[in-house]
Amino acid sequence: xxxxxxxxxxxxxxxxxxxxxxxxxxxxxxxxxxxxxxxxxxxxxxxxxxxxxxxxxxxxxxxxxxxxxxxxxxxxxxxxxxxxxxxxxxxxxxxxxxxxxxxxxxxxxxxxxxxxx
Amino acid sequence: xxxxxxxxxxxxxxxxxxxxxxxxxxxxxxxxxxxxxxxxxxxxxxxxxxxxxxxxxxxxxxxxxxxxxxxxxxxxxxxxxxxxxxxxxxxxxxxxxxxxxxxxxxxxxxxxxxxxxxxxxxxxxxxxxxxxxxxxxxxxxxxxxxxxxxxxxxxxxxxxxxxxxxxxxxxxxxxxxxxxxxxxxxxxxxxxxxxxxxxxxxxxxxxxxxxxxxxxxxxxxxxxxxxxxxxxxxxxxxxxxxxxxxxxxxxxxxxxxxxxxxxxxxxxxxxxxxxxxxxxxxxxxxxxxxxxxxxxxxxxxxxxxxxxxxxxxxxxxxxxxxxxxxxxxxxxxxxxxxxxxxxxx
Numbered sequence: 001x002x003x004x005x006x007x008x009x010x011x012x013x014x015x016x017x018x019x020x021x022x023x024x025x026x027x028x029x030x031x032x033x034x035x036x037x038x039x040x041x042x043x044x045x046x047x048x049x050x051x052x053x054x055x056x057x058x059x060x061x062x063x064x065x066x067x068x069x070x071x072x073x074x075x076x077x078x079x080x081x082x083x084x085x086x087x088x089x090x091x092x093x094x095x096x097x098x099x100x101x102x103x104x105x106x107x108x109x110x111x112x113x114x115x116x117x
Numbered sequence: 118x119x120x121x122x123x124x125x126x127x128x129x130x131x132x133x134x135x136x137x138x139x140x141x142x143x144x145x146x147x148x149x150x151x152x153x154x155x156x157x158x159x160x161x162x163x164x165x166x167x168x169x170x171x172x173x174x175x176x177x178x179x180x181x182x183x184x185x186x187x188x189x190x191x192x193x194x195x196x197x198x199x200x201x202x203x204x205x206x207x208x209x210x211x212x213x214x215x216x217x218x219x220x221x222x223x224x225x226x227x228x229x230x231x232x233x234x235x236x237x238x239x240x241x242x243x244x245x246x247x248x249x250x251x252x253x254x255x256x257x258x259x260x261x262x263x264x265x266x267x268x269x270x271x272x273x274x275x276x277x278x279x280x281x282x283x284x285x286x287x288x289x290x291x292x293x294x295x296x297x298x299x300x301x302x303x304x305x306x307x308x309x310x311x312x313x314x315x316x317x318x319x320x321x322x323x324x325x326x327x328x329x330x331x332x333x334x335x336x337x338x339x340x341x342x343x344x345x346x347x348x349x350x351x352x353x354x355x356x357x358x359x360x361x362x363x364x365x366x367x368x369x370x371x372x373x374x375x376x377x378x379x380x381x382x383x384x385x386x387x388x389x390x391x392x393x394x395x396x397x398x399x400x401x402x403x404x405x406x407x408x409x410x411x412x413x414x415x416x417x418x419x420x421x422x423x424x425x426x427x428x429x430x431x432x433x434x435x436x437x438x439x440x441x442x443x444x445x446x447x448x449x450x451x452x453x454x455x456x457x458x459x460x461x462x
Binding site: 075086 | 294302304308309311316378431436437438439441444445446447448449452455456
């Protein structure tokens, strides 16, 4: 599940930050880099669209053998993990979801991880 | 008088008068200057000249006080001063503490003064230097000195740290689960890490003073002619009683290597040299499995803190792009947690 803020909410804070940024501030480069990073994340999320959510929901349905919204199923998965009764396949499911999130939030990190293996 | 910095002329005069009392000799403030960084605490460079008494001469100092935006979550200046004093007494490389002032009529709030230390603390800069085995050995040995401070030895001086946890690992797991429960979204990968930590928790051992944010970025390194040296351990605001290997794991954790993954000791040098420095100085073993456990804990703890920070933005408490982006560091931490906790399921 994408971390919040994502998409529109992330663009809004990036734009608000840009509109009030002082180009002469000592941290101007850092602020500009944050704005670029936020935009890049949102662009990648837009490219993926709903595919990541759909894949995660399908993974949860299969893992838990239950229908329902991804958020509710993730809540159920959290409960099972905490109880020590997570189904076989949980780790692989979490890795798949994590790789999809990393591909949006920091694809270079994902590429470095793959290079390490 | 030189630069006014962010202290007003009236504050500087009151400060000079207060210092004259403390130093038992006429004290002049030659210069003050607000130093960069520190959103929660302000640091001001302070140059003084003392005309006699027990501390005669010129002194290059740093005055530390709460910023206007101070939050109540970190240790107070008086507590931080007590930590600095305890660390200095134990031989830890810290700026020597000079005086604490709790009289709010001088600068509007408590402050303390310590000696000024030179060096570079920014992690992104430090990891551009060549890997340095001697430096990370020295850092390991210095961390061991922090861990000589025990609840019994510190007594009332560090009483504000509260009762030491009987079982630091399980206490942390319980606390981080409660933190996650206070957030609106479920986070199964972090939860997975917490379950692994609960299942693999070490038997409780000795409890010592831990810095609890001991990492590249909080260590000042001075480029001396004979090679880089640790010049100060900064930011004691999270210090508390814990398992000594919590600090070892935090320092080694991949998330604190500033991208230089192959130098496992904070991006600065080899893991084995840091561990060798630590074990030789502490006489304490640091078994790889136990250290790895605390490296998982480090990623889980940072993930929980990052999610809390992002929530401060999302909830409307504090609109901030920096806080918002912290949410998007979490997948990196989750990737490391999942890689370190591959299990049968």
